Amino acid sequence: MKNTSRLAIVCVFSMAVLAGCQGGLGSKPEATQVGVDAQCVVTASGYQHIFARHCTATSGASQLLPQYCGNAAAAQNFCRMVQNAPNQTRTVQPDNRIRYDSNLNQVVGTAGEKCGRLIIESAANGTTVTEFPELAGAPGSCS
Numbered sequence: 001m002k003n004t005s006r007l008a009i010v011c012v013f014s015m016a017v018l019a020g021c022q023g024g025l026g027s028k029p030e031a032t033q034v035g036v037d038a039q040c041v042v043t044a045s046g047y048q049h050i051f052a053r054h055c056t057a058t059s060g061a062s063q064l065l066p067q068y069c070g071n072a073a074a075a076q077n078f079c080r081m082v083q084n085a086p087n088q089t090r091t092v093q094p095d096n097r098i099r100y101d102s103n104l105n106q107v108v109g110t111a112g113e114k115c116g117r118l119i120i121e122s123a124a125n126g127t128t129v130t131e132f133p134e135l136a137g138a139p140g141s142c143s
Contacts, residue, residue: 036090036123037083037090037098037120037123037126038120038122038123038124038125038126039080039083039126040076040079040080040082040083040118040120040126040127040128041076041079041125041126041127041128042072042075042076042079042128042131043072043127043128044072046072046075046127046128046129046130047071047072047075049129049130050064050069050075050128050130050131050132051069051075053130053132054069054130054131054132054133055068055069057110061132062109062110062111062113062132062133062134062135063109063110063111063132063133064078064108064109064110064131064132064133065107065108065109065110065133068108075128075131078108078116078131079118079128079131081102081104081108081116082100082102082104082116082117082118082131083100083102083118083120085100085102085103085104085116087102087103087105087138087139087140088100088101088102088103088138088139089101089137089138089139092123093119096122097119097120097121097122097129098119098120098122098123099117099118099119100116100117100118100119100120101115101116101117101134101137101138101139102115102116102117102118102138103115103138103139103140103141103142104116105140108133109132109133109134109135110133111133111135112143113133113134113135113142113143114141114142114143115133115134115135115136115137115138115140115142116131116132116133116134116138117130117131117132117133117134117137117138118130118131119131
């Protein structure tokens, strides 16, 4: 009986520790749940950054296709595509910004990228910090 009680205590303790570890420290990708974060919003300053960095080839950064660069509404469209993609990871970064890496299964970048990355300020406000095409980081093949 004593051994059974000890075993039960060890099992309960182990389960409690494992349950506590499920949440992690926020650096591990997790499945996105609908409604977890505010819908992304591309502000004028966010669009200026995206355009200067990811819509202008001379920046040296990865480049979005022109249909995602024309204006803030086009950038907003890409933002929502990335945030709502079914095949993605969602990561809470150390600065509490939220990073989405999504496989969009269509070419969105000038180098043939089929994945996109989106960074929003927080889960509460959804303000877009940046967005761009990527060849790695999202689930599946990005090229």
